[in-house]
Structures are given as structure tokens and as C-alpha cells.
Amino acid sequence: MSARSKARKRALDTIFEADLKGISIPGTNTNDETDIEVTNYSLDLVKGIKENQTQIDELITNSLKNWTFDRIPRVDRNILRIAVYELLYQKDVPTNVVISEAVSLAESLSTAESSAFVNGTLGTISKKI
Numbered sequence: 001m002s003a004r005s006k007a008r009k010r011a012l013d014t015i016f017e018a019d020l021k022g023i024s025i026p027g028t029n030t031n032d033e034t035d036i037e038v039t040n041y042s043l044d045l046v047k048g049i050k051e052n053q054t055q056i057d058e059l060i061t062n063s064l065k066n067w068t069f070d071r072i073p074r075v076d077r078n079i080l081r082i083a084v085y086e087l088l089y090q091k092d093v094p095t096n097v098v099i100s101e102a103v104s105l106a107e108s109l110s111t112a113e114s115s116a117f118v119n120g121t122l123g124t125i126s127k128k129i
Helices: 005-023 036-063 074-089 093-111 113-128
Strands: none
Touching: 005 036, 005 074, 005 093, 036 074, 036 113, 074 093, 074 113, 093 113
């Protein structure tokens, strides 16, 4: 697993927990400084999502058809937040990589239908950006 893949997973853990608890997104835990690249990218993701959450959530909401933002499974919602942040602000990451990484997270952490939902939603969003 690449450093950025690990960073995305760490960021997902952080924002998922905040979403579950209904609290503001905190910083990530940096006590395990085993890989500075993972730590730095994870921190960038969490900070960026926290600062731009309203815009990110609006983009996700506006891309949904016959579905509401609150009905998206929590893990999928947060996978989408990470991917949308990367699409908007991490210009060094190609769109296909962002979508592939998000689909991979959905496949490993969510429902059988989630990967297709995440893929379709990000496809719609990437065309708008």
C-alpha cells in the first residue's frame, strides 16, 4: 500500500470518527511518526476537508439523484469527502487515481454496492469540476 493510500485511510478514520460522534473534525493523531509522508498527507487531507467541508458537502449533495446526503452511508460519505477534496485542491493527483483510491476504500470498508455508488458519484462530480 502506498504512503498516500495509507494517509487516505488515516484521514478517513479521523473524519469518520468525528462524523459518527457529531463533532467538528479534529486534527489527526501524530504520535506514531513512523512515516512522515503518511502523516503529512493525512494532516493535509483532514485540515483541507475541515476548512472546506461546506463546499465539499454541497458538491456531493448537488451530484446526487434520487438520494439525499444524509442517506449516504457514513463511511461512503467520508470517502467521498476525501476524494472531492483531492479533486478540488490536490492538483498533483490525477482524477483517475483519486477515483480509483476512493473506490478501493469503498470496496474494502463498505457495502457491496458502495464502490459503484462512489465511482458514479465521483464521475459526476469530476465532470462538474
